Amino acid sequence: RRPPDSSPDFRHRLAFAVEADRLKTVSRGTTLFDGSRRERSGEHSWHVALMALVLAPHADVPADVARAVRMLLVHDIVEIDAGDNPIHGSFDAAEVERAERKAADRLYGMLPERAGAALRALWDEFEAARTADALWGKAIDRVQPVLANLAAGGGSWRDYPVDMAKMEGRVGAKVKKGAPEIWNALLPDIRAWFAVNRP
Amino acid sequence: RRPPDSSPDFRHRLAFAVEADRLKTVSRGTTLFDGSRRERSGEHSWHVALMALVLAPHADVPADVARAVRMLLVHDIVEIDAGDNPIHGSFDAAEVERAERKAADRLYGMLPERAGAALRALWDEFEAARTADALWGKAIDRVQPVLANLAAGGGSWRDYPVDMAKMEGRVGAKVKKGAPEIWNALLPDIRAWFAVNRP
Numbered sequence A, B: 001r002r003p004p005d006s007s008p009d010f011r012h013r014l015a016f017a018v019e020a021d022r023l024k025t026v027s028r029g030t031t032l033f034d035g036s037r038r039e040r041s042g043e044h045s046w047h048v049a050l051m052a053l054v055l056a057p058h059a060d061v062p063a064d065v066a067r068a069v070r071m072l073l074v075h076d077i078v079e080i081d082a083g084d085n086p087i088h089g090s091f092d093a094a095e096v097e098r099a100e101r102k103a104a105d106r107l108y109g110m111l112p113e114r115a116g117a118a119l120r121a122l123w124d125e126f127e128a129a130r131t132a133d134a135l136w137g138k139a140i141d142r143v144q145p146v147l148a149n150l151a152a153g154g155g156s157w158r159d160y161p162v163d164m165a166k167m168e169g170r171v172g173a174k175v176k177k178g179a180p181e182i183w184n185a186l187l188p189d190i191r192a193w194f195a196v197n198r199p
């Protein structure tokens, strides 16, 4: 009989793990907190998963942290094919959505069927942003770049025509759905930066 | 009364999340799978957490995947202070252990007491490598650089005086404790590289 190590199930999982490495080369709009270089999507995924874990008591609705962490580990995998689309950048939302769905089909489709469907369902749930776990994950994903920009003295805010109203509408609204306490805590610092730099 | 957002608990958790960003600047001995640059410890932590999730059915002893993922998310945080010590490099093991324990005291100590103690206990469990969850996490942490080196045509193996016997002793022994199936699956490719490059 064939040794277990050559089972097609294992080879598919391994191929996905190898392909995932490419997320480390996808550059994001934001920088590291020290401003030294652009953040990559792989390390961003680690940071938001860790934040979802350590900030969990501050979720608005108690979330299943393990599920939120799993969502965040896979939430940007589509960027391997579709790239990162900065929140304050200009892009065709329908086109991005099409590209990301196609990427999800290919990438989650590398896994054995049930495993791929489970991770794809997690990603769909994250994107739909309606369950407590997805709202918590989304809030962390949106607030992490805010922390980066505050730490870096502006960071990616300097690269885009973003003002306090856009921040409230595009970022604050989403953070507040999952983590209003965190948004409210950061608001004085955010307002202070925009008052000085985008009066 | 004080607003909840200024509670010391939240500020400590947030400070830890901000400090954690520095792990993205710690360079490892290994490269990305495409060989283009050194891997950083932050992105490595994401990759091993994801691998622990997608390869879980191939753990030797069934592991609590959520716990193994949490361990891997925090397993390298000590490197913010202590740096990375490549497995095939030469270093004083006792000195490294001392530096890492001091780093763990400081970094996990930034969190509220119970949260910090919980993550510190997870890290201690990972380092002790005796529970099923830790053995699974360790196996993944050890095998990920092997995948990187195989993908990169040698990678960090070229930088150190490592041969097949050292691979078996330092890497294989640890991978086999948690994931013998994975080690056995990779063994033909590993042997082939060393047969050609370190005959």
Ligand SMILES: [Ca+2]
Binding pocket: B044, B075, B076, B141
């Ligand atoms: Ca590691």
